Amino acid sequence: MHLNSYSTHDPEIDRLILELAEKCAPGECQEMLRQIFTTAAKLGKEHGDLGDFKLINTSLKELRHAVRIFVRHRQVRKAIIFGSARTGEDEPSYALAREVAELLVRENFMVISGAGGGIMEAANLGAGRENSFGINIKLPFEQKSNRYIEGDPKLMTFKYFFTRKLFFLKESDATVLLPGGFGTQDEAFENLTLFQTGKTLPRPIVLLEPEGSRYWEHWLKFVDSVLIRQGYISEDDRNLIQVTRSAREATKIISEYYRIYHSLRYVKGKTVLRLTRALAPTFIEQLNRDFADILTRGRIEASGALEEEVRNREYVDLPRLVFKFNKRDYGRLNQMIHSINRQAS
Secondary structure, three states, X not given: OOXXXXXXXXXXXXXXXXXXXXXXXXXXXXXXXXXXXXXXXXHHHHOOOXXXXXXXXXXXXXXXXXXXXXXXXXXXXXXXXXXXXXXXXXXXXXXHHHHHHHHHHHOOOEEEEOOOOOHHHHHXXXXXXXXXXXXXXXXXXXXXXXXXXXXXXXXXEEOOHHHHHHHHHHOOXXXXXXXXXXXXXXXXXXXXXXHHOOOOOOOOEEEEOOOXXXXXXXXXXXXXXXXXXXXXXXXXXXXXXXXXXXXXXXXXXXHHHOOOEEEEEEEXXXXXXXXXXXXXXXXXXXXXXXXXXXXXXXXXXXXXXXXXXXXXXXXXXXXXXXXXXXXOOHHHHHHHHHHHHHHHX
């Protein structure tokens, strides 16, 4: 394997790292593993703060463990359900979280929760152990694993919020948010920020609350009257979320999001929307008229798998739309995805 410019600049260490990478990783992953080993070696040579070493070591261990668990289930779509750990079993939000988890499983989704009590417990209860994941966090209070995920091999416990939050988004395809405190708000804005900036793939984000609750109504008033009106976000960013009081409607929103839209990929400056079925040429013309504003140049065109996708064996049988997206107007991109999915009706 040819060494690139990323190295320790110590020939003996670099040789040992290369040898170790070749012994540990399959062909396509060897270079990435070599760079990981190189980073660790450079850290050892350049720095001596034990606290930093502990943080990096724990983070890498948590990432490896979570990948090992999730990789066995990558073929199944998953929804994350967020909400308060303090919601009681007799509260309407608890029943709503349980119901939406049950319905999502019927639509062939698995469910991820934060593994604690309240809404998290209701989500694991509704989904059942077989279809549940729990991504817990070590806290001095309120975050023991709930009885419906405790002891399950799909339960993970993280020390750091940033590694935990990475896997919530990385391994899921949809987000359901019920009323909650700072943690729920954090997850809401994390989901929206990463979608708005293109750091996560498009997904349905559903704000769900029971009849009589005004939690999301008050939250949206702040979004509309402050964030949008004062220009902190675009009015189109409102298209990143949908609101409902019905578990059935929330499930419908999520399942229909993937009715025709399948996934997104960036390939050498092009944005590729993979679809479950081809679109009529007349409808593609309509998309070009309706969404020309999100293109940097050119047109939205039907396509088969691009060369890089074929080489990586990425859903090569699916039809595509290919275009030059400005990578800024994700609310409008989400509108286009909804428009495409409505062709299934």
